[in-house]
Amino acid sequence: MGSNWRWRRWLLVLCTIIVSGGASKPEEPLVTRIAFGSCANQSAPQPIWNAIIDFDPQLFIWLGDNIYGDVRRPFKLFGKERTIGPWKNVPRFVPSSQQEMESRYHKAKTIPGYSRLPQTAKVIGTWDDHDYGLNDAGKEFSRKVNNQRLLLNFLDEPQDSPRRKQEGVYASYIFGPTNRQIKVILLDTRYHRDPLRSDGSVLGSSQWAWLEKELNGPKTTITIIGSSVQVISNLSATTGPLFYLESWGRFPKERNRLFKLILDSKREGIFFISGDVHFGEIYRYDCATGYPLYDVTSSGLSQAVEKAVPGSLSLIVRFVAWLTPTTMRVMNQNCRFRSCTYGQPNFRAIEIDWSTTPVTLKLEVRDVNGYPVTGVKFPLLELQSLSMNSVPSIKLGTHRRHCTLEVNLPWIVRYRLAILFYFSVTGTSYIPLLNY
Numbered sequence: 539m540g541s542n543w544r545w546r547r548w549l550l551v552l553c554t555i556i557v558s559g560g561a562s563k564p565e566e567p568l569v570t571r572i573a574f575g576s577c578a579n580q581s582a583p584q585p586i587w588n589a590i591i592d593f594d595p596q597l598f599i600w601l602g603d604n605i606y607g608d609v610r611r612p613f614k615l616f617g618k619e620r621t622i623g624p625w626k627n628v629p630r631f632v633p634s635s636q637q638e639m640e641s642r643y644h645k646a647k648t649i650p651g652y653s654r655l656p657q658t659a660k661v662i663g664t665w666d667d668h669d670y671g672l673n674d675a676g677k678e679f680s681r682k683v684n685n686q687r688l689l690l691n692f693l694d695e696p697q698d699s700p701r702r703k704q705e706g707v708y709a710s711y712i713f714g715p716t717n718r719q720i721k722v723i724l725l726d727t728r729y730h731r732d733p734l735r736s737d738g739s740v741l742g743s744s745q746w747a748w749l750e751k752e753l754n755g756p757k758t759t760i761t762i763i764g765s766s767v768q769v770i771s772n773l774s775a776t777t778g779p780l781f782y783l784e785s786w787g788r789f790p791k792e793r794n795r796l797f798k799l800i801l802d803s804k805r806e807g808i809f810f811i812s813g814d815v816h817f818g819e820i821y822r823y824d825c826a827t828g829y830p831l832y833d834v835t836s837s838g839l840s841q842a843v844e845k846a847v848p849g850s851l852s853l854i855v856r857f858v859a860w861l862t863p864t865t866m867r868v869m870n871q872n873c874r875f876r877s878c879t880y881g882q883p884n885f886r887a888i889e890i891d892w893s894t895t896p897v898t899l900k901l902e903v904r905d906v907n908g909y910p911v912t913g914v915k916f917p918l919l920e921l922q923s924l925s926m927n928s929v930p931s932i933k934l935g936t937h938r939r940h941c942t943l944e945v946n947l948p949w950i951v952r953y954r955l956a957i958l959f960y961f962s963v964t965g966t967s968y969i970p971l972l973n974y
């Protein structure tokens with residue numbers, strides 16, 4: 539009996555070798571549902587994870603401010619530590635110690651809801667300023683090397699991963715079976731970034747070289763480029779001089795370089811995802827490459843502009859959002875609010891329907907209960923340009939939606955927020971040019 543058994547076992551092993559040698563690697567599963575989000579305060583309740591888990595994404599992408607790692611001092615005009623005003627003597631944000639960062643990451647990772655996500659979804663991500671370690675920080679920030687390790691630990695990056703050896707957390711992934719692949723490129727907009735207002739570099743030369751290779755590499759049906767800060771929207775152009783936000787728009791030379799790289803790569807099916815701003819919205823720019831470039835912003839999972847103000851003021855926030863001139867925001871009937879921005883906690887749901895011809899793409903911002911608050915649905919064909927090399931041009935002095943830059947709006951439209959602010963402060967009620 540013994541020898542008979544041994545003989546059968548050998549036969550089994552032989553068969554296994556033949557079968558596994560003959561068949562190719564098992565195909566990767568088709569990816570149809572991706573979620574992403576940003577701006578999650580580890581000390582605040584994060585009920586939104588229930589809605590994300592209900593959506594059942596196969597992939598979840600962190601787009602930064604995955605924790606709030608720095609220390610924020612209160613606004614103080616007088617007293618010992620003054621954070622604003624002419625007598626300001628301390629910065630408003632300061633980095634926290636390594637132990638503190640580690641303990642905040644630990645808190646974030648064990649949040650009920652989020653801690654269940656990795657059981658059903660692959661989780662990847664990049665960072666923004668607060669998890670990089672300091673509000674609005676760039677390449678000058680000295681703790682970046684250490685904090686890179688902390689982020690990669692949080693994301694369970696393998697110890698031998700090349701991502702632990704490079705300068706910056708940028709990375710790329712390919713998911714899905716042959717001919718239906720999705721590439722995800724995650725940028726690092728912090729590690730190499732020159733100071734704001736310098737019009738210097740956002741990505742730095744090593745990351746630019748890497749990105750060029752990634753975009754020119756093997757084609758995929760869809761390519762998602764994740765940037766912590768917004769790529770298409772340039773809110774600062776219309777909210778200044780009242781306030782300014784971080785974005786690629788603040789680095790016009792780098793932004794043009796990015797668009798040119800995409801154009802030259804002739805890569806189709808690209809869209810952007812972003813975070814940072816504490817509200818959700820969808821942008822679209824038709825005049826950068828041969829096809830519309832979408833930028834879907836989801837921010838934040840817990841941090842949101844309407845939550846930052848007392849309840850009665852949320853209507854004012856919505857009014858300001860509606861009043862802010864925008865040439866690129868997608869406005870349609872799918873929005874919960876007229877402004878088509880959403881200032882409550884939100885996440886982004888991306889759905890790809892591979893069964894239709896052509897393939898359709900649905901991009902939605904969803905609220906804490908999983909209901910859509912703004913969204914677009916279009917055939918992927920829309921991102922497959924027939925005239926890849928022709929960037930539509932518009933005549934000087936004319937304005938076209940999704941094409942004219944905000945800085946080229948007539949000044950009375952461009953600055954209407956500031957004008958309204960001025961007149962409300964000086965007590966005159968006059969609202970210039972509401973309908974643009």
Ligand SMILES: *[C@@H]1O[C@H](CO)[C@@H](O)[C@H](O)[C@H]1NC(C)=O
Nearest residue numbers: 579580581582583606610841
């Ligand atoms: C995070 O939440 C805690 C608790 O609600 C709050 O005290 C803290 O100020 C929040 N941090 C930020 C950056 O909003």
Ligand SMILES: *[C@@H]1O[C@H](CO)[C@@H](O)[C@H](O)[C@H]1NC(C)=O
Nearest residue numbers: 772774775787788790943945
């Ligand atoms: C974005 O707005 C800022 C502030 O007005 C301006 O300096 C910058 O040139 C704008 N960028 C683009 C690409 O229009």
